Amino acid sequence: MRPRMTAARVSHLAxxxxxxxxxxxxxxxxxxxxxGDPKAETGANPTLPALVQYLxxxxxxxxxxxxxxxxxxxxxxxxxxxxxxxxxxxxxxxYTLPNGDVLVVESKAPPAPAPRRPxxxxxxxxxxxxxxxxxxxxxxxxxxxxxxxGDGVPDAKSIxxxxxxxxxxVALVGNDLYVANTDAxxxxxxxxxxxxxxxxxxxxxxxxxxxxxxxxxxxxxxSKDGSxxxxxxxSNSNITENGIEAEKNRADILEVNRDNGRWRIFASxxxxxxxxxxxxxxxxxxxxxxxxxxIGPDLVPDYMTSVKDGAFYGWPxxxxxxxxxxxxxxxxxxxxxxAIPPDYALSSHVAPLGMVFYTGNALPQSYRGxxxxxxxxxxxxxxxxxxxxxxxxxxxxxxxGMAQDVVTGFLNSDNQARGRPVGLAVDKTGALLIxxxxxxxxxxxxxxxx
Amino acid sequence: xxxxxxxEPTARIARHPIHPMxxxxxxxxxxxxxxxxxxxWLTAEMMWADFSAWLLSAGLIVGVLAGIAxxxxxxxxxxxxxxxxxxxxxLGNLVVLVLAFFNTLIxxxxxxxxxxPTGIIxxxxxxxILPVTGWLGWSLVYRHGAGVSR
Numbered sequence: 001m002r003p004r005m006t007a008a009r010v011s012h013l014a015x016x017x018x019x020x021x022x023x024x025x026x027x028x029x030x031x032x033x034x035x036g037d038p039k040a041e042t043g044a045n046p047t048l049p050a051l052v053q054y055l056x057x058x059x060x061x062x063x064x065x066x067x068x069x070x071x072x073x074x075x076x077x078x079x080x081x082x083x084x085x086x087x088x089x090x091x092x093x094x095y096t097l098p099n100g101d102v103l104v105v106e107s108k109a110p111p112a113p114a115p116r117r118p119x120x121x122x123x124x125x126x127x128x129x130x131x132x133x134x135x136x137x138x139x140x141x142x143x144x145x146x147x148x149x150g151d152g153v154p155d156a157k158s159i160x161x162x163x164x165x166x167x168x169x170v171a172l173v174g175n176d177l178y179v180a181n182t183d184a185x186x187x188x189x190x191x192x193x194x195x196x197x198x199x200x201x202x203x204x205x206x207x208x209x210x211x212x213x214x215x216x217x218x219x220x221x222x223s224k225d226g227s228x229x230x231x232x233x234x235s236n237s238n239i240t241e242n243g244i245e246a247e248k249n250r251a252d253i254l255e256v257n258r259d260n261g262r263w264r265i266f267a268s269x270x271x272x273x274x275x276x277x278x279x280x281x282x283x284x285x286x287x288x289x290x291x292x293x294x295i296g297p298d299l300v301p302d303y304m305t306s307v308k309d310g311a312f313y314g315w316p317x318x319x320x321x322x323x324x325x326x327x328x329x330x331x332x333x334x335x336x337x338x339a340i341p342p343d344y345a346l347s348s349h350v351a352p353l354g355m356v357f358y359t360g361n362a363l364p365q366s367y368r369g370x371x372x373x374x375x376x377x378x379x380x381x382x383x384x385x386x387x388x389x390x391x392x393x394x395x396x397x398x399x400x401g402m403a404q405d406v407v408t409g410f411l412n413s414d415n416q417a418r419g420r421p422v423g424l425a426v427d428k429t430g431a432l433l434i435x436x437x438x439x440x441x442x443x444x445x446x447x448x449x450x
Numbered sequence: 451x452x453x454x455x456x457x458e459p460t461a462r463i464a465r466h467p468i469h470p471m472x473x474x475x476x477x478x479x480x481x482x483x484x485x486x487x488x489x490x491w492l493t494a495e496m497m498w499a500d501f502s503a504w505l506l507s508a509g510l511i512v513g514v515l516a517g518i519a520x521x522x523x524x525x526x527x528x529x530x531x532x533x534x535x536x537x538x539x540x541l542g543n544l545v546v547l548v549l550a551f552f553n554t555l556i557x558x559x560x561x562x563x564x565x566x567p568t569g570i571i572x573x574x575x576x577x578x579i580l581p582v583t584g585w586l587g588w589s590l591v592y593r594h595g596a597g598v599s600r
Contacts, residue, residue, distance in 0.1 A: 053559060053563055054559070055552065055555040055556065056555055056558075057558075057559075116496075116500050117499075117500045117503040117504060117558075118503055118504060118507040118554075118558070119503065119558045122558075237560070238560050239560045239561050240496075240560075240561050241496060241560035241561045241564075242496065243495075243496040243497070294559065294560060326562065326563055327559070327560055327561040327562050327563050327564075328561060328562060329494040329561065329562035329566075330494055
């Protein structure tokens, strides 16, 4: 017997079927959902939409154009901004020394591990669009800026420590200068006034580093009495896709004993904690945290929070308290039950990487007592979010009010990146300093007319 | 009746048809991806999900090449096209490629939901279709003589 389905009959069906399949493809791929108003998910009680899982995660990377001659970010009324130092190589964080010298930590991501799956290759390619156009230099060093005549503009610039391993955090205790490389905390003997560190560093303790080193920035702060160091260790994946064993001692803030380098996990479940700072009124440790990706343009809000000793903040098993993430297996209901929500949402995918509490008195009254947050900006959300420095007012040691835009204009009108803010510091005169790792500039914000 | 002389494939190298040389690769990859999906489902060990993602990507790329070669034969020779198994063979494998495309996207998610449940279901459906379209394809060769030179 011949098959009864004749060629003629099937050929009628064929175009319909093909059209149906192609239409299905088009609808599913173009059905990208746009993010809502970030204000709705800023503050103590963010609106959390239902979780969506993509077929094709949005990769909305701002292409880098850099700053043209004379261009600067835009500041809020009552403020002015100028470039403090330019032609840097990926300046990522800043530290003001007691004598007013400013350390600029210039840092590049450690080499990527071998791709584990096809997605790693595609992602690396797309993310390469977002890296700085101009800087191909060595980076991974600390540059010292010195203002010898007190006009606020540094007139001396020197390479202070070179050949570091993707450094980020810096903390000075007495004459011990600690640098948090991506794989270790290293101590140097600090001598005020020296333009260059002559001595070799000694390792205080190793930190979780490569070969996979997904979130590599190690934020550092010393306790008030100087006996302890707190270091942020980011997760080794978005959401455990590199295997749970890669997450040992990660997504944690570690408390390191300065005498002997022994450490313990101070708090856990913090996906990528940065900007570690002590809130001046309560004395509590605070951090900004980058939350997980690929479950929606408005999930999960990045946040700032006080960090309680022994607390678990959810990652990877849950977000914002007890919202379970279905991508993690095996699940851990026992840990989810312990997860506590953070204090203050900054809205989704803004990528906060820097935070500083403002205790100076050089900026207008409205900026005193709260925290500035450097938002590096989103890569997986439409429309773009972040790419600015905001101010969160505090009262009685807690956030009190809506986050306000302070420094914007890192994106131009075509949504191309002229710069991206990262680490923040306050200089000796009370001006706000901003590290811009794409614009390769350190910006200085002061009061207008001051 | 000997239709053999008239069923010459258009996509060929030195009179060897390209399409049947390529098809074993996507078939192996898609069957393999279903097996590694099962292994991930049972163990939650990311290594297996990573295997699935590589297998699906490789299967999809070579599958598209095999599809192009097959489509050239299909469109290039009216007599091949008019053999009864030709249309269902072509359409069935088009469905396989569309499923594999979506399955590759699903497998690009992170961790558990890259496989369970949608990914492993798509892998299973793909593996269900393959014997049918494979049977039809070999019918074209063994019974109808497509690509057989003498």
